[in-house]
Amino acid sequence: MAYSMQNFEQLNSKYFEAFWVACETLNFTKTAKIIHITQSAVTQQIKKLETQLQAQLFVRAQKNLYLTPAGKKLRAFIANYLDNVAELVSEIKEQQAALCGKVRYAMPESCLISPHFSQLLQYQQQHLPQVQLQVEVNTLDVIYEKVAHYEIDFGFVTSRYNIQAVEFTSFCEEEYIWIAHGSRKLSAQKILQQPMIAYPGMEVLYEIWCKQKLPSYPAFSQLKIVGKINHLQGVMDMVSSGMGITLIPKHCLQKYHKNLSQICSGKKVMNTIYIITLENLQQTIRVREIINVFLGMH
Structure with missing residues (x-):
């Protein structure tokens, strides 16, 4: 009314x-x-x-x-x-x-480059200072196991496992793209022959990209990795200087560099990021609040 x-x-x-x-x-x-x-x-x-x-x-x-x-x-x-x-x-x-206390969640390394987590920290500091965020970076297997045993309140995953005890909530759709300095286009096979700049978690994106693009592909360890940087800004700087190519979520390209271009044409490679929680669990108010902050980003 x-x-x-x-x-x-x-x-x-x-x-x-x-x-x-x-x-x-x-x-x-x-x-x-x-x-x-x-x-x-x-x-x-x-x-x-x-x-x-x-x-x-x-x-x-x-x-x-x-x-x-x-x-x-x-x-x-x-x-x-x-x-x-x-x-x-x-x-x-x-x-x-009820808003006072810890909220425990986990994510794979590939999620570290997402801007969502820095946005959450800003929101938490301004609006929920009484909530203590306890964040850990882990493999998908460990994240699923910890959620299933209620060792953490929720987790972010890049692949959906068939686990009955876990409830899935779609968080966002990401497009993964190869980028380089310049505007040349390469086939999927040619891309894998290029020198690459890697970062923690890139291997997960590589597996997802290859499964949608190629019938067979080399292991990540067999690629021509010429540099590995812990921060995406450093990766972008190296790619921008022409030292190699890299694979990132498309939204990161808009955030960091405008002089870099997508180099692989054809069908888009999309992947759903999920928030997983223990099924039928009545979450605390503070956990629901943090999850809702994430969901409100899209």
Whole structure:
């Protein structure tokens, strides 16, 4: 339901206190003393509520003050409102407490070059400083095993294994491309003969690319690796200087270098990255929050 400012102006809660205390005392003078305002201010606030509701809330009979039917209805409404406020405050406190603690996740080396993880760190520092991220880099087999035995809360994987205890959530689709300095195009077979700049995790991307492009292919260790750099920026710099080619997710090309080009034509090589969790596990609020941050990046 859509709301406008008029909805909020229909009944102003800042007058509730004066009305509530007046219901208890049935005396505006006593009410004024209890809430530390003047009697005229109490009268004005009650009148404003009556104007907003277009109904009389109190009636005088001789020297006594009584609630009208409209007043009784408003008192019941405020009682329910106060209960809801107390419940809301309690739930938010519980939620904030639940956000405190560790979130454990793992990823393969090939995911290290993704910008998503640096984005998460920035978000966590700004919005979830009470959450402690415990991140590890491991092989796919170990990540699956740790998720299945609940040694970590979730993991990122580049291949989908047939494991019943694990639940898969699609995180993103990545396109893997070979890049070089210049704009020459090479066949898949020719690409594998070129000098290459490698980095941690590239072997995983190589296996995925080859399986979609070639019926048979050499092992990664048999390639002409002329340099291995731990940081993608260094890899890009070496490729940009013409020292070799490399294989990366396409989104990294846009981030790091504009003078590098894709050198393999033909069918795109796509791969799905999954977030895996233990099946039927009720995740904690903080774990769900971190997973949702990742999913919100796409």
